[in-house]
Amino acid sequence: MSNRTIFEEVSSDSKQQSSPTPGGIDRKRRGARGAIRVWLAVLFALVVAMIAVGGLTRLTDSGLSITEWRPVTGAVPPMSEAEWQAEFEKYKQIDQYHLMNTWMELSDFKTIYWWEWGHRQLGRVIGLIWALGFFGFLVTRSIPTGWTGRLLLPGILGGVQGAIGWWMVASGVTLGEGMTSVASYRLATHLGLAFVILGFLAWYMFLLGREERDLMQARRLKEEKLFGMSTGLLHFAFLQILLGALVAGIDAGRSYTDWPLMGGQIFPPRPFMIEPLWKNFFENPGLVQFIHRVAGYLLFAFAVVVWLRGRRSAHKATQFAFNAVFAALSLQLVIGIVTVMTAAPVEIAIVHQAVAVLVWVLILRARFLSAYPVATSIKGH
Amino acid sequence: MTDASINASMTREEEASLGDYFALLKPRVMSLVVFTAFVGLMAAPIGVHPVIGFCAILFIAIGGGASGALNMWWDADIDQVMKRTKGRPIPAGKVDKGEALSLGLALSGLSVIMLALATNVFAGAFLAFTIFFYVVIYTMWLKRATPQNIVIGGAAGAFPPVIGWIAATGSMSVEPWLMFALTFLWTPPHFWALALFMRNDYDMADVPMLTVTHGRRSTRKHILVYTVILAAFALTTAFTSVGGPIYLTTAVVLNALFLKGAVQIWRRDEEICESDNFKIERSFFKLSLLYLFLHFGAILAEALLKPYGLGGW
Numbered sequence: 001m002s003n004r005t006i007f008e009e010v011s012s013d014s015k016q017q018s019s020p021t022p023g024g025i026d027r028k029r030r031g032a033r034g035a036i037r038v039w040l041a042v043l044f045a046l047v048v049a050m051i052a053v054g055g056l057t058r059l060t061d062s063g064l065s066i067t068e069w070r071p072v073t074g075a076v077p078p079m080s081e082a083e084w085q086a087e088f089e090k091y092k093q094i095d096q097y098h099l100m101n102t103w104m105e106l107s108d109f110k111t112i113y114w115w116e117w118g119h120r121q122l123g124r125v126i127g128l129i130w131a132l133g134f135f136g137f138l139v140t141r142s143i144p145t146g147w148t149g150r151l152l153l154p155g156i157l158g159g160v161q162g163a164i165g166w167w168m169v170a171s172g173v174t175l176g177e178g179m180t181s182v183a184s185y186r187l188a189t190h191l192g193l194a195f196v197i198l199g200f201l202a203w204y205m206f207l208l209g210r211e212e213r214d215l216m217q218a219r220r221l222k223e224e225k226l227f228g229m230s231t232g233l234l235h236f237a238f239l240q241i242l243l244g245a246l247v248a249g250i251d252a253g254r255s256y257t258d259w260p261l262m263g264g265q266i267f268p269p270r271p272f273m274i275e276p277l278w279k280n281f282f283e284n285p286g287l288v289q290f291i292h293r294v295a296g297y298l299l300f301a302f303a304v305v306v307w308l309r310g311r312r313s314a315h316k317a318t319q320f321a322f323n324a325v326f327a328a329l330s331l332q333l334v335i336g337i338v339t340v341m342t343a344a345p346v347e348i349a350i351v352h353q354a355v356a357v358l359v360w361v362l363i364l365r366a367r368f369l370s371a372y373p374v375a376t377s378i379k380g381h
Numbered sequence: 382m383t384d385a386s387i388n389a390s391m392t393r394e395e396e397a398s399l400g401d402y403f404a405l406l407k408p409r410v411m412s413l414v415v416f417t418a419f420v421g422l423m424a425a426p427i428g429v430h431p432v433i434g435f436c437a438i439l440f441i442a443i444g445g446g447a448s449g450a451l452n453m454w455w456d457a458d459i460d461q462v463m464k465r466t467k468g469r470p471i472p473a474g475k476v477d478k479g480e481a482l483s484l485g486l487a488l489s490g491l492s493v494i495m496l497a498l499a500t501n502v503f504a505g506a507f508l509a510f511t512i513f514f515y516v517v518i519y520t521m522w523l524k525r526a527t528p529q530n531i532v533i534g535g536a537a538g539a540f541p542p543v544i545g546w547i548a549a550t551g552s553m554s555v556e557p558w559l560m561f562a563l564t565f566l567w568t569p570p571h572f573w574a575l576a577l578f579m580r581n582d583y584d585m586a587d588v589p590m591l592t593v594t595h596g597r598r599s600t601r602k603h604i605l606v607y608t609v610i611l612a613a614f615a616l617t618t619a620f621t622s623v624g625g626p627i628y629l630t631t632a633v634v635l636n637a638l639f640l641k642g643a644v645q646i647w648r649r650d651e652e653i654c655e656s657d658n659f660k661i662e663r664s665f666f667k668l669s670l671l672y673l674f675l676h677f678g679a680i681l682a683e684a685l686l687k688p689y690g691l692g693g694w
Contacts, residue, residue, distance in 0.1 A: 259499065260499055261432055323483065326487065327487070337495075
C-alpha cells in the first residue's frame with residue numbers, strides 16, 4: 001500500500017463538490033406573490049367598500065327592503081313596473097312597513113331597495129372575484145407553497161358571511177312580532193365577521209409584500225412584548241367594533257346626545273328597565289351607548305400605553321406604525337364624541353365606521369411590524 | 382450580525398419608563414395649572430356637573446403638560462447646561478427629542494379638541510391660544526431674546542384660571558382676569574428671587590435672565606416694583622364677586638409679609654448676601670410658593686362656602 005498525503009483524493013473518479021448557491025429558501029415554489037397580492041388588494045378594497053355600503057344600508061334603514069334570499073337570481077333587479085310593484089307588495093307584508101313606513105310610495109321604496117340590492121350585489125362581485133382569482137391561481141399552479149389553505153379561507157368566510165347576512169335579515173322580515181330592524185346581535189356577528197375577513201386579507205397582503213427569506217430574517221428580531229401588546233389592542237378594538245355594531249343595531253347613538261354626561265348624569269337614567277336584566281346589556285339604548293363610551297375610554301387609555309411602548313422600538317417603521325395607530329385612534333375618539341353629540345347623522349356615523357376600519361388595519365400593520373420588523377440600516381444611525 | 386440586529390442592540394442604555402414620559406409634562410408646573418384652573422372653575426358663578434368639571438380640569442392639565450413637553454423639546458440644549466434641569470428626560474438621554482415633540486403635539490391637539498367638546502368652543506380656543514403663547518411666543522421667541530422673558534412666561538402660566546372660568550360660563554368677566562393678574566404679577570418676583578441665588582446656572586446657559594443682563598441690583602428693584610403692583614391687584618380682588626372676608630384677611634397678611642420681604646431684598650447688600658448664603662432671598666422664594674397657593678386657596682374657600690351663606694360679601 002503506497003503512502004498517500006493526508007489531503008489526497010481517495011477516489012480518482014469522485015465528483016467535484018459544487019459550491020452552495022444562495023436563495024435556497026426562495027427556490028421552493030415561490031408562486032406569483034405579486035399577482036396574488038394585487039388580487040388580495042382588490043378584494044381588500046371591495047370588502048372596505050362592502051363595510052361602508054353595509055353601514056349606509058343600516059343607517060338608511062334599508063336592510064329589510066328585500067324580503068327573500070336569492071343568492072343567484074337576485075342579481076337581476078326588478079326591470080319592469082310590475083316587478084317593482086311585486087317587490088313593494090312583499091315589503092308591505094313585514095312589520096317594518098306597518099310600523100314605520102306606511103307613508104312610503106314606490107319611489108321611496110326604490111331608494112331603500114337599491115341600497116340593499118347594491119350591498120348584496122357587491123357581495124356577489126366579491127365572491128366572483130375571489131373564485132376567479134383562487135381557482136385561476138390554483139389551475140396555473142401559481143400559489144406559493146403553504147398558501148393554498150390561506151387563500152381558500154377568505155372564500156369560505158365570505159360564503160359564511162352571506163349566510164349570516166340572510167340569517168340577520170330573516171330576524172327582521174317578520175309580521176306581528178313588532179320587529180322594525182334586524183336583531184342587533186346578528187348585526188354585530190355580521191360586522192364582526194366582515195372585520196375578520198378584512199383582517200385576514202390585510203395580513204396576507206403584508207406577508208406577500210415581503211420575500212420569504214426577508215420574513216425569516218425579520219422573525220428573529222420579533223419584538224415579543226410589543227407583539228403581545230398589539231395583539232391585546234387588536235382584540236380590544238375588535239370588542240369595541242362589536243359594541244359599536246350593537247349601538248348601530250338599536251340606534252343607541254341617537255338616544256343621548258350630551259357628552260361627557262348622559263342625560264345630565266354619569267350613568268344613563270333607567271339602565272335596567274328591560275326584563276330579564278341581562279337583555280339591558282344588549283337592548284337598552286342608554287346602557288349600550290354607555291358601555292360603548294366607557295370601552296372607548298379604556299381602549300384609548302390602553303392605546304396610549306401601547307403607543308409609548310411602540311415609540312421605543314428599535315425600528316423606525318415600527319415606531320411610525322404605532323404613531324399611525326395612536327393618531328387614528330385619537331381621531332376616532334373625537335369623531336365618536338361628535339357622532340353622539342350630533343345624534344348620529346348618516347354622514348358622521350359612516351365616517352365613524354370608516355375610521356374604525358382604518359384603526360383596525362393600522363393596528364394589524366403595527367402588529368405585523370412587531371412580528372416582522374423592517375431592518376433599519378446602521379448607516380443611517 | 383445584520384444591520385437590524387446591530388441597530389436593535391443600539392437602543393438607549395436606559396429605556397424610558399412611563400415616569401420619564403410623565404416627567405416630560407412638567408408635573409410640578411402642571412399641579413399649579415390644575416389648581417388655579419380648578420379655582421377658576423369653582424369660583425365661576427355658573428355651577429358645572431362634577432364630571433364636566435373633572436373633564437375640563439383633565440384636558441387643561443393635559444394641555445399644560447403638552448406645553449411642558451414642547452418646551453423641553455425646544456430647550457433641550459440649555460437644559461443640558463443648567464444644573465437645575467440636567468436631570469430632565471431629554472438631557473438625561475432617556476427620551477428622544479423627537480418623542481417629546483410627538484407627545485407634545487399629540488396631547489396639544491387632543492386636549493384642545495376634547496376641552497371644546499366637553500365644555501365649549503371658547504374654552505378650547507383659549508387653551509389653544511395658551512399653548513401657542515407658551516410654546517411659540519415665550520419658549521421659541523422671547524425667552525432667549527429679552528430679560529423680561531419671565532414676565533411673558535408668567536402670562537402663559539396665568540391663563541388656566543381664565544380657561545377654567547370660561548369652561549364653566551362660556552364667557553369672560555373681570556374676575557378671571559384678576560386671578561390671571563395674581564399669577565402673572567407673582568411670577569417675576571418668584572423667579573427673580575430664585576435667579577438671585579442661582580445666577581450661575583442662567584449665565585452658563587446664556588439665557589438673558591435679568592440677573593445676568595442687568596445685574597443683581599436692578600433685579601432687586603424689579604422685585605420690589607412687581608411686588609407693589611401685585612399687592613394692589615391682590616387686594617382689589619378681595620372686593621369682587623370672588624372675594625370675601627376670608628380672602629381679604631389672607632391677602633392682607635400675605636401681602637404685608639411679601640412686601641416686607643421685597644423691601645428687605647431691595648435694601649440688601651451683595652456682600653452680606655454672599656456671607657449669609659442669600660438667606661433672605663431663599664426665605665422670600667419659599668414664601669412666594671405659599672403666597673400663590675394661599676391666595677387661590679382663599680378664593681376657593683369663598684366659593685365653597687357661598688352656598689352655605691358663609692363665603693363672599
